[in-house]
Amino acid sequence: MSVARICTREVQLAEANESVREAARRMLERNVGSLVVVDGDRRPIGMLTDRDLALRVVATGRDPSSCSVEQVMTTMPRVFSEDLPIERALWLMRAWGVRRVPVVDGERRLAGVLALDDVVSLLAGELHVATQVLARQCPAALDFVDEPLASAEVR
Amino acid sequence: MARIEDLRIEHVMTPSPVCIDEGCTLAGALSLLLRQGYQSAPVIGREGELIGLLTRTGLLSWLSRCVERSDDASLSELMRSPVGPAMERPLRFEASAPLKELSRGLVAHEAATGLVVREGRVVGIATLQDVARAVGYGDEPAAPRPAHGHGHCFTANGLPESPTNETTERELMTLLLAQRP
Numbered sequence: 001m002s003v004a005r006i007c008t009r010e011v012q013l014a015e016a017n018e019s020v021r022e023a024a025r026r027m028l029e030r031n032v033g034s035l036v037v038v039d040g041d042r043r044p045i046g047m048l049t050d051r052d053l054a055l056r057v058v059a060t061g062r063d064p065s066s067c068s069v070e071q072v073m074t075t076m077p078r079v080f081s082e083d084l085p086i087e088r089a090l091w092l093m094r095a096w097g098v099r100r101v102p103v104v105d106g107e108r109r110l111a112g113v114l115a116l117d118d119v120v121s122l123l124a125g126e127l128h129v130a131t132q133v134l135a136r137q138c139p140a141a142l143d144f145v146d147e148p149l150a151s152a153e154v155r
Numbered sequence: 156m157a158r159i160e161d162l163r164i165e166h167v168m169t170p171s172p173v174c175i176d177e178g179c180t181l182a183g184a185l186s187l188l189l190r191q192g193y194q195s196a197p198v199i200g201r202e203g204e205l206i207g208l209l210t211r212t213g214l215l216s217w218l219s220r221c222v223e224r225s226d227d228a229s230l231s232e233l234m235r236s237p238v239g240p241a242m243e244r245p246l247r248f249e250a251s252a253p254l255k256e257l258s259r260g261l262v263a264h265e266a267a268t269g270l271v272v273r274e275g276r277v278v279g280i281a282t283l284q285d286v287a288r289a290v291g292y293g294d295e296p297a298a299p300r301p302a303h304g305h306g307h308c309f310t311a312n313g314l315p316e317s318p319t320n321e322t323t324e325r326e327l328m329t330l331l332l333a334q335r336p
Contacts, residue, residue: 024291033283050283053290054258061160061255064290 003089004082006122007103007112011036014048016070020057023048023069036102037073042109044102046073079104082111090119157293164257165250167289168271168279174199175238177206181218182234184209184241195268197277198242205270205277207242217241245270250278258286 014023014035023035027050037046048069056072057064079102080089093101093116103112157166173191175184175198187196188211195210217240221233246269248257261269261283271279 021291024287027287028284028291033287050287051262054283054286055262057290058159058258058286059255059262064159 001086002083003080003086003103003114004111006086006118007080007082007114008118009112011102011110011113013038014069014073016045016073017068019065020048020053020062020067020069020072021064024053024064034100035069036077036110036113037069038110044077044079044104044108044110046070046075047077047100047102048073077102079108080114081106086119086122089114090116093119159254159289159293162254162289162293163250164248164252164254164271164281165273165279167254167257167285168250168281169285170279172197172277172280174277175209177201177237177239179238180235181214181238181241184238185211185214185234188214195280197245197270197280198238199277203276205245205247205272205275207239208245208268208270209238209242210268213243214241247272248281249273254286254289257281261286 012026012030012032012035014026014037016037016039027033027035027048034047034049036044037048039045046069052072052074053064056062057067062072078092078096078098080092082103082105089101093099093114099116101114102110103114105111173187173193173196175187175196177198177200179187179198184196187193188209195208195213197205198207198209200206218233246260246264246266248260248269248271250271250273257269261267267282269281270277271281
């Protein structure tokens with residue numbers, strides 16, 4: 001299976017010349033930790049992450065209203081081609097230590113984003129079948145699931 | 156709006172986070188994290204002192220290691236044990252410290268969460284998302300905030316009825332059970 005099958009097509013974007021404050025607000029409104037920065041041809045030129053905001057804006061005392069996304073983004077982002085197998089993508093994400101990677105088409109235009117959570121969801125769905133078999137063979141393994149439903153004491 | 160260099164951690168943190176009592180079982184703690192949708196929660200002692208941090212990923216890793224180490228390890232027995240061994244050493248920040256201290260600390264330690272203390276007691280929890288909020292909104296009260304808090308401390312194995320994040324729970328259960336030989 002290729003990354004094109006499971007990547008998210010609706011990508012949250014930032015423009016290189018918009019202010020960091022505007023981009024940070026969009027991150028919060030869309031509840032994401034990163035935005036993909038694209039050029040006029042929709043080719044990825046950078047990623048703006050919450051880590052960039054911490055390291056290159058707050059830690060350095062920059063004014064987020066007067067500095068641009070381009071000044072603080074992580075440039076030259078790593079990308080996946082749409083036909084990359086998911087297993088290879090997962091291996092690369094672990095090796096690179098990243099959770100989200102832009103996916104590009106044959107002309108290197110942005111086609112989506114692959115998030116580690118997407119891959120985990122897919123694998124979990126497949127593993128769920130195996131879990132059901134396991135539950136039949138070893139029901140004690142599921143004992144703990146019902147315990148938290150007991151009453152709670154809150155102080 | 157205050158200038159970003161004038162902001163202190165207490166201005167951006169999520170105050171009064173839900174805490175886990177050190178006597179709570181792993182099952183109770185995991186249920187708290189899953190059902191309330193939290194990635195992590197501080198663990199506190201009898202006097203309210205900060206003892207550690209329990210995260211979803213840390214808990215999962217610890218359980219996986221336990222099961223790998225021992226063929227006899229029963230997941231259900233492990234889940235009845237106290238949270239202590241699965242805790243992580245938390246990054247802690249003084250509430251009155253400048254925001255840039257939180258930013259540098261989280262990035263330097265590649266951490267997503269820091270605990271905010273005042274006189275040794277947990278008064279808040281602060282994340283990279285809070286840093287992003289400060290960049291976007293400064294200290295504006297209208298800024299969107301996560302729902303983590305009310306200052307409760309969960310002490311038993313259970314929790315009140317609340318909406319269940321079934322997808323996350325199923326995924327975590329699947330991952331946990333997949334570790335079994």
